[in-house]
Amino acid sequence: MKFPYEWQIGWRYTRAGKRTTGNGFISxxxxxxxxxxxxxVAALIVVLSVMNxxxxxxxxxMLSVLAHVEIFSPTGSMPNxxxxxxxxxxNKQVIGAAPYVEAQALLTRQDAVSGVALRGIEPSLEPEVSDIGKEMKGGKLTDLVPGDFGIVLGADLAATLGVQVSDKITLVAPEGTITPAGMLPRLKQFTVVGIFESGHYEYDSTLAxxxxxxxxxxxxxxxxxxxxxRLTDMQRAPEIAHQLARTLSGDLYIRDWTQQNKTWFSAVQIEKRMMFIILTLIIAVAAFNLVSSLVMTVTNKQADIAILRTLGAQPGSIMKxxxxxxxxxxxxGTATGVALGCLIAWSIPWLVPMIEHLLGVQFLPPSVYFINELPSELIPxxxxRIGIIAFLMSAVATLYPSWRGAKVRPAEALRYE
Incomplete structure (x- = not known):
């Protein structure tokens, strides 16, 4: 296949070295x-993959503890x-449902006191909506027998209170009991029958x-x-919640997991956008280098441009x-960056541990971070998006030098040749 001469000359200039250009600095x-x-491009792909x-x-x-969608009554109880x-x-997207009771309470043991989010669950149905049963360090959910007043604590909460499985603990309910002596707090002794560890500090330290x-x-x-x-696709939770609001009978409130953690997810999205903008500036700097490279090429090739013009080449052809x-x-450059970035992002799960082993350091100490390995998720x-933006910036960077080349006047360029 024969390409237009503009393409052939442009590719020749791209491959040209010092011998053809006469100037190794331009190359x-x-x-x-x-x-x-x-x-x-590679840095942007790797950073966004790690953030993802x-x-x-x-x-x-978070969702191993939370449900994808919660439905509750404004009265505080749902008889039906x-x-x-x-x-x-x-709804075909709903694959699990379980009742719950939500309340606030205090747990005390000796001198230790901690406020908790207390959740009443049905042990036989809870596995349909959460994975807490798979995260038990001690005991199991089925040990929560009605009438025995057993309790399952998060690992950090248990450590704060200094309790283990089979220890006794006192629960203080916010609603008091009216007696002749006045309002007295409602107390009840519970037995610790299990401890779970989800890996999320907020829930491991506050949920019972x-x-x-x-x-x-x-x-x-x-x-x-x-x-x-629980839904088949948690990403569709807002959409499914909206559908349920139209189909469910009764006066009900519905919220999905994105609403429960809206501030956190908004902060993450802002961080990703800012990181994307900051690292895109690296590509912009490289594009400016491309401008200077092409400007010097145009200056160095003025004689060639003049000869092409005298042979009948139009300014548009010179620009091409x-x-x-x-x-x-x-x-x-973009293709190389995409390949390199994807390779590094894909290799992070085993590459980072290898570097840690060689250097004898740990980038994410478990005592500081709730995860001890660097995660990576490569989203196509x-x-x-990164590849398209980088390529478009490179294409835009060629416009001014190409325009300069098209404006070269043959007579002036050949005057001193």
Missing amino acids: FIALVSMSGIALG GFQKEVRDR WQLTAQEARQ LVNIKDAQALFRLPAPTGVRL IFVVQGVTIGFI ADVA
Whole structure:
């Protein structure tokens, strides 16, 4: 296949070395521009992949404790929760439903006191909506027998209170009991029957689980607070919650997991956007290097341009030559950066531990971070967006030097040749 002469000359200038260009410095600047684009693209892909990995890790650990969707009544109790669960299951995206009671309380043992988010659960149905049963360090959820007043604590909460499985602990309910002596706090002794560790500090240090019947008796609730749901695709939780709001009967409130942690997820998205903008500046700097490289090429090739013009080449053809050269450099740099970035992002799970072993350091100490390994999630949409932006910036960078080349006047260029 025969390509237009503009393409052939542009590719020749891209491959040209000192012998063809007469100036090795120009070739070096072109190589630096190509390398800068590649490094900028690779850095952006790796950083976004690591941030995506952190977000996924935190989200998964969070959702091992939280339900994807919660349905509750404004009155504080839902007598017909079975009907609500049945109606919710009619949506094909809902794969699990379980009742719950939600309340606040204090746990005390000797001198240790800690405020907790108390959740009453049905042990037989809880595995349908959360993975806490798989994260038990001691005991199991089925040990929460109604009437025995057993309690399951998060690992950090148990450590704070200094308790282990089979220890006794006192729960103080916020609702008091009226006596002739006045309002007295409602106290109840519980037995620790299990300890879970989700890996998310907020829940491991503040969440306690009891049997739903015990929670109803303790807080004098006639029925569960509401129903928790699990979906086939947690990313569609806002959409499914909106659908359920139209199909469920009764006066109900519905919230999904993104609303419960809206501040955290908003902060992560802002960080990703800012990091994307900051690292895109690296690619912009490389694009400026590409401008200077092409400007020097145009200056060095003025005699060639003049000869082509005298042979009948139009200014648009001259412009195409340098556009082809610049776009080729940008494409090679972008493609190299995409390949390098994807390779590093894919290799992070085993590459970072190897570096830690060789250097004898640990980048994420477990005592400081709730995860001890660097996660990475390579999202194709991010890679495509980065590649397109880098290529477009490179293409735009070619316009001014190409325009300069098209404006060269043959007579002036050949006057001193």
